[in-house]
């Protein structure tokens with residue numbers, strides 16, 4: 001037992017020395033205070049926040065970022081925005097669910113939310129918030145389970161930018177393609193780009209559900225997301241492009 005004051009002093013010095021030597025050589029981004037998004041220099045094609053977007057607000061203006069928080073540090077790209085210039089119905093939660101069906105996705109089986117909730121910081125004054133919606137491609141309930149969850153496939157999470165600091169009403173989506181569950185819901189190689197492009201293709205081709213018809217226009221944005229795999233969950237690189245969709249009702 002270190003009841004002797006000299007021992008305690010020695011332990012103190014030792015632990016100081018150890019913590020110094022652990023924290024000195026690490027990457028600068030790791031030194032940001034926990035809970036805060038890493039303020040990194042803009043590099044690898046990422047550019048400073050955009051001040052004059054229409055239909056959505058750059059989350060980075062108020063401390064947000066284009067990676068969600070899958071873990072404390074790693075995230076998946078928010079690679080699609082449904083701008084608030086879209087059909088007002090699609091901007092509602094019920095409307096998004098229905099629009100989602102028109103492009104081949106469904107809500108989670110039986111309202112069950114399996115898996116881990118991701119958070120995102122949209123710079124709207126609400127800080128990090130849990131996803132509002134998770135949709136999966138073509139799920140099919142079979143004997144109390146969900147077919148897609150066995151087979152893998154496309155899915156996306158959505159958050160609404162609706163805090164008072166940036167009340168655009170736009171949806172921010174993190175889209176990706178998963179391997180089948182024998183590989184533990186891992187994202188496939190190039191799964192972030194593939195997941196995004198799959199949705200963009202279907203949205204711009206036009207879709208319908210129960211008498212409602214939509215067709216989206218896309219505008220591609222570079223420089224919001226850092227290209228590559230830095231900070232990206234599973235270390236899967238992505239091309240750094242974000243698709244801004246305006247979904248028009250026909």
Ligand SMILES: *[C@@H]1O[C@H](CO)[C@@H](O)[C@H](O)[C@H]1NC(C)=O
Pocket residue numbers: 092093132160162163
């Ligand atoms: C923002 O939108 C989400 C999704 O519709 C909703 O659950 C949430 O209550 C809204 N928050 C605010 C502050 O309006």
